[in-house]
Amino acid sequence: MNEQKERSFFAENWEVGPILRALLRNKVGAILIALQIAFTMTIVVNAIYIIHERSEKMKRPSGIDEANSFYLSSVGFTNDFNTLVTIKEDLNLIRSLEGVVDAIQINAVPMSNSGWSMGLQTQPGAEFDGTGSAVYMVDEHALNTLDVALVAGENFSATDIQTRVASQNHWPDKVIITLAMANRLFPDDGLGALGKTVYINDIEPMIITGIIDKLQAPWVGWDNVENVMLTPEIRDAETSRYFIRTKPGQRDRIMTEVESLLAKSNTGRILRDMRSIDETRVRAYRDNSAMIRILVTVMVILVIVTGLGIVGLASFSVNQRKKQIGTRRALGASQQAIVRYFMLENLLISTVGVVLGAMLTVGLNIVLVDAFSLDPITWYYIPLGMLALWVVGQLAVYGPAKKAANIPPALATRSA
Incomplete structure (x- = not known):
């Protein structure tokens, strides 16, 4: 029961x-x-x-050697401060250090959330829309310093590098772009962009002489973060930003040495904002x-x-x-x-x-x-x-x- x-x-x-x-x-x-x-x-x-x-x-990978890279700014404050001479001396000094792979002057840094942007278009004229791109002004050492690889074309040569002054609004006639940018400009054949002419400032022609695999823009919140162009320029300005890549495991030591050497080499400027790319990534995504x-x-x-x-x-x-x-x-x-x-x-x-x-x-x-x-x-x-x-x-x-x-x-x- x-x-x-x-x-x-x-x-x-x-x-x-x-x-x-x-x-x-x-x-x-x-x-x-x-x-x-x-x-x-x-x-x-x-x-x-x-x-x-x-x-x-x-x-997301930035395209650069983050673990072994850092940057700092040099700001001249004396009346007789010679920017171009100082940049040349500083880069020669930095590149000569044991443990440094390469170094460049650059106007902006990936993931720093501060930089330059311009539009490129495949046809001249104000009636055509441009494709937004971050701009990095660099010299012939940029690809080695940033640790980016060419997938087509060639690097800048020393004779391609121009001097950009503060009031300048015209651009060099050569440009290196990322593969993502090439695909945006020429959706049917991104690699076929090599050798083609694009236009900046609506009508100013630039020839695409190289295409690199990957490089991020400074703005991590931008939808087109891989739209990047490199222009062959050295900036003649009181503030210069140096980007340095070191051998593995040498970054922290080199950061201290670079700051000390640059401070001693020229007392007519101050050094500031020295930061590793690892720290920059943390700050960018905080x-x-x-x-x-x-x-x-x-x-x-x-x-x-x-x-x-x-x-x-x-x-x-x-x-x-x-x-x-x-x-x-x-x-x-x-x-x-x-x-x-x-x-x-x-x-x-x-x-x-x-x-x-x-x-x-x-x-x-x-x-x-x-x-x-x-x-x-x-x-x-x-x-x-x-x-x-x-x-x-x-x-x-x-x-x-x-x-x-x-x-x-x-x-x-x-x-x-």
Whole structure:
């Protein structure tokens, strides 16, 4: 007889009808938990996708030898300060140091969030739109210093290098561009851009004499971050920025030596803003890092709060149903049957929550895509989010379910 009653109770625990009727008697709590699960899923799934997108963005290769490179600025302040002579002397001194691979003067640095940009177009005339490009003004040592590789064409020669003064607005007639830039200018044949003429300032011609594999612009938030051009120029300005590449493991030592030697070699200037590329990357992406930390914190808090809410509802349900649980235990229901009942009840509540959450997740992602130009969420994030919330719900309800299953039948009957 007891065995038959236990089988009857076991069967009842796998019927949705009795559980739904029980939930309807406490529908406010169930609705609140379902909404909480939906809200948590909406925020967590979109947050995880944003974290992934930001993390991938932060790992983008800049194209340069980051681990072994640094830069600093030299600022002349005396009336007789000779910029061009100082640049030549400084570069010769830096390049002669043991452990230095090469060095250049450069107007901007990848990932520094400060630099020059111009537009290049394949046809002359103001009526044609240009393609935006970062501009690095360099000499013939640039490819070796930056550690970028030519995929087509040739490097600048020493005779190509021009002097750019502050008021100058015309450009050299040669240019080296990245492969990404070549593909933007000539979508049908990027490598075929070699030798072709492009135009800067609407009508000023430049011949593409080289194409390099990869180099990032200074602005990490720019969508066209790999659109880069190198022009053969030395800047005649009071402030000169030197970019130095060292042999592996020598960077920190060379940084100290360069600063000391340059300070002694010319007292008519000051040195400032010495920074490694590793540090520059950290500074460039610190907003993204901060966002990731904030989103992770929010996600953890939401999941904990949701889990506590499920525990609270289940515990309340157990206390409300002590008489029913005790009666069923007295009639022979096993502890496993009691646990299954509450686990299935939570699964139904969680299912309503995650289905609603899936719809809200898509809606929020559409808003984020429009507002922040993000890519649409990848489809599999939604079922993975649903599965994760189901698991959280089952883990959260297990404790109260075990507590219910451990209620002694006799004690429950006396407390009725």
